[in-house]
Amino acid sequence: MxxxxxxxxxxxxxxxxxxxxxxxxxxxxxxxxxxxxxxxxxxxxxxxxxxxxxxxxxxxxxxxxxxxxxxxxxxxxxxxxxxxxxxxxxxxxxxxxxxxxxxxxxxxxxxxxxxxxxxxxxxxxxxxxxxxxxxxxxxxxxxxxxxxxxxxxxxxxxxxxxxxxxxxxxxxxxxxxxxxxxxxxxxxxxxxxxxxxxLDISGMVTLSLAVFGLTYFITQGGETGFTSTIAICIFIATAISFILFVWVEKNNAHPMFDFSVFKIRNFSGAVFGSIGMNFSFWPFIIYLPIYFQGCLGYDVLTAGLSLLAYTLPTLIIPPLAERLSVRYRPGIVIPSGLFTIGLGFIVMRYGSLAEHPDWITVLPGSILAGIGLGLTNTPVTNTTTGSVSSNRAGMASGIDMSARLITLAINIALMGFILVEGISSYLETVLAHQSPHSLALRSLAEKIASGSFDTLKHDFPQLAVLDPSGTIVHAALVHGVDWIMLYSGIGVWILSLASFITFGKNKTQKIL
CATH class of the missing domain: 1.20.1250.20 (MFS general substrate transporter like domains)
Known part of the structure; x- marks a missing residue:
């Protein structure tokens, strides 16, 4: 029985x-x-x-x-x-x-x-x-x-x-x-x-403080000012936390981050893949619904359906990625996947700038970005764990996941900052000469960046005069999203190149 x-x-x-x-x-x-x-x-x-x-x-x-x-x-x-x-x-x-x-x-x-x-x-x-x-x-x-x-x-x-x-x-x-x-x-x-x-408590605490501090600095810096006393203090505290983290891990008999694994080219090349995926693809999933709902006027259900083109290729491509990885080695497949993600963002950018943009115009770029992630994800996981001896696979997997999550947290904040800066730049060009002092352009930009325009004219009454049809507001959000797409595409291309160079020509290399 x-x-x-x-x-x-x-x-x-x-x-x-x-x-x-x-x-x-x-x-x-x-x-x-x-x-x-x-x-x-x-x-x-x-x-x-x-x-x-x-x-x-x-x-x-x-x-x-x-x-x-x-x-x-x-x-x-x-x-x-x-x-x-x-x-x-x-x-x-x-x-x-x-x-x-x-x-x-x-x-x-x-x-x-x-x-x-x-x-x-x-x-x-x-x-x-x-x-x-x-x-x-x-x-x-x-x-x-x-x-x-x-x-x-x-x-x-x-x-x-x-x-x-x-x-x-x-x-x-x-x-x-x-x-x-x-x-x-x-x-x-x-x-x-x-x-x-x-348990490596000191490593946990110092790393968490460093990640939180940098995220807080980026997220709140636009509001408090990056050169303000509080922002500078946060940045210094963040730098100290990171230095302490490195010192703790190098002097710990059983560190949660063993920096020696970064000497393995396959491991380091794959970690660039971890960073690249979360540099652009996953943080942008927060801002894409804002584009669909704020710029294109879709309701929440239609926005969710439109996002399927972005996410579904990540489910379909991994088996192909595994076969390609075996045939051409991860040092080719992972950088190629990152390059495809970047290409997807550039194509998506041009689709969003079309004369009459909708989900169809951003569809090719969304699919390309999803294909790129599907090509990268599984080979990265297998390479980080397969590049080290079996007794260190858990630690290698932990570094891989930490690299992904830390990059995700930082780029969620960075993309938000870039979005607001892009919107502010557009508003300053279009509205500043019309109303240089009476409109708080930074506050307006942050409100537009949230994607909801329902209360804009209540919070900023002069918009009823300056932008009665909402054309300027919509164009400003498109401009901000355009900045994010450009940042994402170029940034992940740079990481693709870094991954390719780091992998080099070594096909196998492992710590015994």
Whole structure:
């Protein structure tokens, strides 16, 4: 009887773990499409919307490297259960939030529990499925679910808003977390590592402070002034935190970041791929719905449908990427994928500047960018872990994920800054000579950047005279988004070149 029940238990365990990964991925890709809605119902400004996304990302980064150590030491099943419960509670608080401050704080705790939950899923799967064929199948299904959550998140989020309300984008995770916890408790096998290393608390704290400080400096710098006393103090504190992080990791007997792996060209070339994907593709998913809703006038559901062209290729291309990686080596495929992402942004930029822009004109660029990400993602993951010895694969994977999340957090903030600067530049050119002192152009630019124009003429009454048809406002937002697309395309091309040069001609290189 025991042997007959074992496969059933494994199947249920896999379902439970896939439910957890679906929640994690949906919270990355479903929330961006509801940000313009949050601007209306919660009065969120552009900075608030950036922090709603970035608090989740920074929370994930904070615990990412430590979660594996905690799971190894105290039990992978136990930590997975704890993170599921915490994720459900944090999601409940997010859904019940009445203001942006509560939502941002609860999103941070959602990110902490989500990041730890992601690492525990991998550990639990590795122990639960140890045989080659069964293991490959389990990880294949897990990867598909992760991709489905990221790919279909925008349409799922917009559909929930259309049928229910924005609150259910968060609240829906609470019952899922409860069900997943019950299934994990009854079916996932417990496992520990008796040789688990000590928790690198000093490394966690210094890295988290450095990431938070730089993100805060970029996000708030436009408002406070980059040369203001508070901004300079934050920048100095950020630099000190990063220097301390490097010092701590170099002097720690068991560091969570072993900088020696960057001497491996394949590893470093792949990390440039991690940075490149999150330099442009994933942070732009926050600003693309603002373009669809603010510039093209789409409702939230139509915007979600339009985003499918951006995300679906990321699900279809990875099998092809794997075959290409084997045939032509990652040192060719990863830089090519990054180049394709950059090309997608440049093509998308020209589509957005068409005489009569709509989702069709940005479709070719969206598809190209998605294809580029699909070509890059899986080869990057396989190369970072495959470039080091097996006992260091977990650490290599942690560096890969940290590089992605840190780059994502920083570029969400940078893109917001560039968007506002692009809008401000346009407004200064068109409106400044008409009303040099009476219009607060910076405040107007930040309001336009949020993508909601409903309250603009109430907050800035002179717009009724200066721009009665809203033509200038729409053109300013298009101009700001144009700056982001140009920044993204050129930036990822530079990273593509850096990746190609770093890989060099070495096909294999590994630390023993």
């Amino acid at each position: 025991k042997n007959q029940n074992y496969p059933d238990k494994n199947t249920i365990a896999l379902i439970a773990i896939c439910m957890a990964t679906l929640m994690f991925s949906l919270e990355i890709s479903s929330v961006p499409v509801i940000l313009p809605t949050l601007e209306k119902v919660l009065g969120a400004n552009l900075n608030d919307m950036q922090w709603i996304m970035n608090s989740y990302t920074i929370g994930c980064t904070t615990v990412l490297m430590a979660a594996g150590t905690l799971a190894d030491k105290y039990g992978r099943k136990r930590i997975l259960l704890i993170t599921l419960v915490l994720f459900g509670i944090a999601s409940l608080v997010c859904g019940l939030a009445q203001n942006t401050a509560v939502l941002i704080v609860s999103r941070f705790f959602q990110g902490i529990s989500g990041g730890a939950m992601l690492i525990c899923q991998v550990s639990a799967l590795s122990h639960q499925f140890q045989e080659g064929k069964e293991r490959s199948k389990a990880f294949g299904i897990w990867g598909i679910i992760l991709g489905l959550g990221l790919g279909f998140g925008p349409i799922i989020g917009s559909g929930i808003v259309g049928l229910l309300s924005w609150k259910w984008v968060f609240l829906i995770h609470t019952p899922i977390a409860v069900l997943a916890s019950i299934l994990v408790y009854g079916n996932v096998a417990e496992s520990k590592d008796p040789l688990a290393k000590r």
